[in-house]
Amino acid sequence: MSLSFKRLPVLLAVLQFSLTSTVRGEEWPQWLGPQRDGVWRETGIVKEFPAGGPPVRWRTKIGGGYSGPAVVGKHVFVTDKQMPAGITNPSDPFDRTKRQATERVLCLSDDNGAILWKHEYDCPYTVSYPAGPRTTPVVQDGRVYTLGSEGHLFCLNEDDGTVIWSKNFRTDYGREQPPVWGYSxxxxxxxxxxxxxxxxxxxxxxxxxxxxxxxxxxxxxxxxxxxxxxxxxxxxxxxxxxxxxxxxxxxxxxxxxxxxxxxxxxxxxxxxxxxxxxxxxxRDKLLISAFYDGALLVKLDPTEPKATKVWRRQGQNERLTEALHCVISTPVIEGDFIYGVCSYGELRGLELASGNRLWSTFEATSKVSARWGSAFLVKQDDRYFLFSEQGDLIIARLSPAGYEEISRAHLLEPTGPAQRREVVWSHPAFAHRNVYARNDLEIISVSLAADPSK
The missing domain is CATH 2.40.128.630 (Lipocalin)
Structure with a gap:
């Protein structure tokens, strides 16, 4: 095959775009990442944190929320809640008294954290635990989809935030109130x-x-x-x-x-x-797990769409549990084993076949027994990155033998109230060899590249 010199500039441009895309690395366009499975597939990631912690690329002030960020191209998307002067969140997080507020969709530059555009709308809050929006933006083909706590669904233009279409679940679908803890x-x-x-x-x-x-x-x-x-x-x-x-x-x-x-x-x-x-x-096993009601494992039929129950484990109550009682954190399955955080903050290792417990530890969450204690688990290569409710990023290995902590760095201060303690209950994003995490005051980008010059 021969190449025309006239086509050379086009080929060079394509090559340059390809190399740029490679350098930027994997994106995180939705909840739990590109394949919605909580796996970070980039290479060239630190084996352990340097003394003093990994370098912070930027910090940007934002408002409250549990929503995680999404990262696509040179943009970082996150949602938050703003309150007028003189309005505060209730001291009792279960208080559902209506309070004036707005929600915002923010587009930040991945280079420096600068806010490139925002879409803000009135959103009086009536939900319990009213810190802010819950869901991670979904980004695809130049559109950003967001869902707020009170049911505002938007499709926005990625470049400038203009509204392409919108829905309101409460008015459009006759919902007098949102779910107790908001649309999540x-x-x-x-x-x-x-x-x-x-x-x-x-x-x-x-x-x-x-x-x-x-x-x-x-x-x-x-x-x-x-x-x-x-x-x-x-x-x-x-x-x-x-x-x-x-x-x-x-x-x-x-x-x-x-x-x-x-x-x-x-x-x-x-x-x-x-x-x-x-x-x-x-493979053919599907797992769900709830705070009060324990865990269920079903087997999917190989020839037709149906399922059969493998086991159901519950325990006596929310403290005396069997198997796994998840709340904030989604568990992971690796091979024949389950790893997840139980009702009072125990990170547990379980047998998939039976739900039997192999080990447990509080080291990755709240350090002590705490109702709804949490950490978010993301697999990367042969280990896991765990983001604890205390704002620590942890590198650890999880195996049937137990929890092996490799390295730990404190990224953010816990800011949200939960059972007489402050927490960070927002799932981070992992993209471009960085981690992106937020609390109720700021969002940060921290480099996790083994070689920051690349």
Missing amino acids: ANPLLDGDRLICLVGGKGQTVVAFHKETGKELWRALDSETEHGPGYGSPIIVEAGGRRQLIVWHPAALSSLDPETGKTFWEEPFTSKAGMSVATPRLS
């Missing part, structure tokens, strides 16, 4: 569909056309004060079909993502609507 289920992009948990009779799950916002289908019922619950949907492939997995307060459900038709359901009632942790898949 992270939207899922699948083909032309943006799939969201809305709540209500026949509308627990609603699919919108991602470009126009037109409703494509709705499915399932949820009529409690907790609406559709708080867990994020995922897509799995099993039984010869793509299946939309939705865990809501009444059941673990499998739907056809194109039509909303139900394939199968496994009953699982979640007390206080606490279907929170994202369902996790390992």
Whole structure:
């Protein structure tokens, strides 16, 4: 094959773009990363932190929220809450008295953290634990999708933040109140569909056309004060079909993502609507875990879309637990073992086949027993990065033998109230060989590159 000199500039431009993309590394465009599985696949990452901690690239002041950041290209997206002068969050986080506030969608420069644009809208808060928005932005093809605590869904232009389309779950779908702890289920992009948990009779799950916002289908019922619950949907492939997995307060459900038709359901009632942790898949096994109600493992059929229960473990109460009772943190499955944080902050290792406990430790979360104690787990190569509720980033190995801490650095101060302590309950993003984390005061970018010059 011969090359024309006339095409050389074009080829050089393509090569330059390819090299630039390679240097920037992997992105984090949604909840739990590119494949929605909590795995960070970049290479060239530090083996342990340098003395004094990893270098901070930038810090930017923002407002409150539990929402994690999304990182795409040279942009970082995050949402927060702002309150007028004289208005404060209630001293009791369960107080749902209406308070004036706004929510913001922020686009920051990944180079220096400068705010490039913002979209702000009125959003009086009526939810319990009203720190701010809960869900991570979803970014694809020049569009940014965000869902606020009170049910404001936006599709925004990535370049300037202009509104392409929007929905209001409360007014458009007749919801008198949002779920007790706010809309927390992270939207899922699948083909032309943006799939969201809305709540209500026949509308627990609603699919919108991602470009126009037109409703494509709705499915399932949820009529409690907790609406559709708080867990994020995922897509799995099993039984010869793509299946939309939705865990809501009444059941673990499998739907056809194109039509909303139900394939199968496994009953699982979640007390206080606490279907929170994202369902996790390992080969043909699917796991869910709840604070009060323990864990359930089902096996997906290899030939048709159906499932059978493998085990259900609950324990006597929220303290005397078996297996795993998750709250804030989504567990992980590696091979034949489960690693996750239980109801009072124990990081546990379990056998997948039985749910039997192998070991436990408080070292990665709150150091002591604490209700809803938490840490976020992200796998990278042969180890894990854990972000604790105390604002520590930890490198550790998790194995059937136990928890092996390699390195620890303090990134952020805990700011949010939780059971007589302050916490950071926001999942970080890992992209471009950096970590991006936030509390209720700031968002930071910290380099985790083994060689910062690359």
